[in-house]
Amino acid sequence: MKSLLIEWRHLDVEGDTCDRCYDTGENLTAEIKRLNRALNPQDIEVKFKETKLNESEISESNVILFNNIPLEELLDIEIHQSYCGSCSDLVGKDTYCRTIKYEGNDYEDVPAKAIREAAYKAMGLKPNASVQTSCCDSTSDCGCGSETTPKDFWHPVIDRETCTDCGICVAKCGNGVYDKSSPKKPVIVKPENCVDGCHGCGEQCPTGSITYTGDDTGWIPPHASKASGKEKNQDKEGALAMKKMFIYEPALCCETGVCGVSVDPELLRISTVANTLKKNGVTLQRYNLKNSPQEFVTNTEINKMLNSEGVDSLPATVVDGKIVKTKAYPTNGEIVMWLNISADYLVEKTDNSSSCCGPSSSSGSKKSCCC
Numbered sequence: 001m002k003s004l005l006i007e008w009r010h011l012d013v014e015g016d017t018c019d020r021c022y023d024t025g026e027n028l029t030a031e032i033k034r035l036n037r038a039l040n041p042q043d044i045e046v047k048f049k050e051t052k053l054n055e056s057e058i059s060e061s062n063v064i065l066f067n068n069i070p071l072e073e074l075l076d077i078e079i080h081q082s083y084c085g086s087c088s089d090l091v092g093k094d095t096y097c098r099t100i101k102y103e104g105n106d107y108e109d110v111p112a113k114a115i116r117e118a119a120y121k122a123m124g125l126k127p128n129a130s131v132q133t134s135c136c137d138s139t140s141d142c143g144c145g146s147e148t149t150p151k152d153f154w155h156p157v158i159d160r161e162t163c164t165d166c167g168i169c170v171a172k173c174g175n176g177v178y179d180k181s182s183p184k185k186p187v188i189v190k191p192e193n194c195v196d197g198c199h200g201c202g203e204q205c206p207t208g209s210i211t212y213t214g215d216d217t218g219w220i221p222p223h224a225s226k227a228s229g230k231e232k233n234q235d236k237e238g239a240l241a242m243k244k245m246f247i248y249e250p251a252l253c254c255e256t257g258v259c260g261v262s263v264d265p266e267l268l269r270i271s272t273v274a275n276t277l278k279k280n281g282v283t284l285q286r287y288n289l290k291n292s293p294q295e296f297v298t299n300t301e302i303n304k305m306l307n308s309e310g311v312d313s314l315p316a317t318v319v320d321g322k323i324v325k326t327k328a329y330p331t332n333g334e335i336v337m338w339l340n341i342s343a344d345y346l347v348e349k350t351d352n353s354s355s356c357c358g359p360s361s362s363s364g365s366k367k368s369c370c371c
């Protein structure tokens, strides 16, 4: 496995640092998690080294090196200096420290996007080599179709079919991810500002219309049942007309891929979800190359994709005959959204399902039951 060492040098005065360095540290922490998630599948491990500087070394403070190459040598940025009140307080005298000009904007901290871009560059990866051209499908209005968006980069994706343009998500986010000049209809303008692991807007969305790219936490939109509303999916006779999901996987050791000593947690999750859905009458069919090679030939879309992109595009998810995701398993939120089902379907029905403690009140909520 190749490795990328990101070294961050910053002022440290008895365990304290300045506001600029603090913000850079936050950006680095989130970004290194994202980078590892995106680059580990490409056999690249991202390591982190923190070097604390004393007052005499302050000119070096807030410098980031990528395999010993400074950020400013990797990217087209300008380094400036400005008065830093926070450093001045820490060292007890007027102090000037680094700022950067990046993509036409001045920053006191080092923004996450610059860290990510430099990391890719340091590894000799072309922006397009490790990204997908768009992580959005035609129903989303995510705005992240930028060719520089890493595949697994955490940010919200809006399902435009269910979004009611209430604007709650826009108001909720304080990180500039959404365009505040569009207070009702959510328009994502800075996906790179989204905080890794944050479900803030998704938790508030009353229609469960928000999921997150790269979300492998098992989180599901809390109000998804209102969004998908089983009634919306009913045919004229009132019977449920659910969609079906097919996952085409690389060759696995067995049908589920969860045998052996070290089990991939993603395979375990998807296996559990598929079993639970089956028990609840929903189809999530898995095919793996070793056990069901014919299925990869007979599905024209999958066949075409394998011919053009090879097996690295697996696992691939197909809903209603359309490939909706490649190179990773669907998250629980995506499964709920794409199958247009209530989140309750991911919870196994129990014998007491007819009581008030049925699926809807046992759907993973930590709140105690009413009976």
Ligand code: SF4
Binding pocket: 155, 156, 172, 173, 174, 175, 177, 178, 193, 194, 195, 198, 199, 200, 201, 202
């Ligand atoms: S997940 Fe958090 S940071 Fe990201 S857009 Fe939503 S509220 Fe903002």
Ligand code: SF4
Binding pocket: 158, 162, 163, 164, 165, 166, 167, 168, 169, 170, 184, 185, 186, 204, 205, 206, 207, 208, 209, 210
């Ligand atoms: S909170 Fe949900 S329904 Fe409201 S605008 Fe945002 S995505 Fe749409």
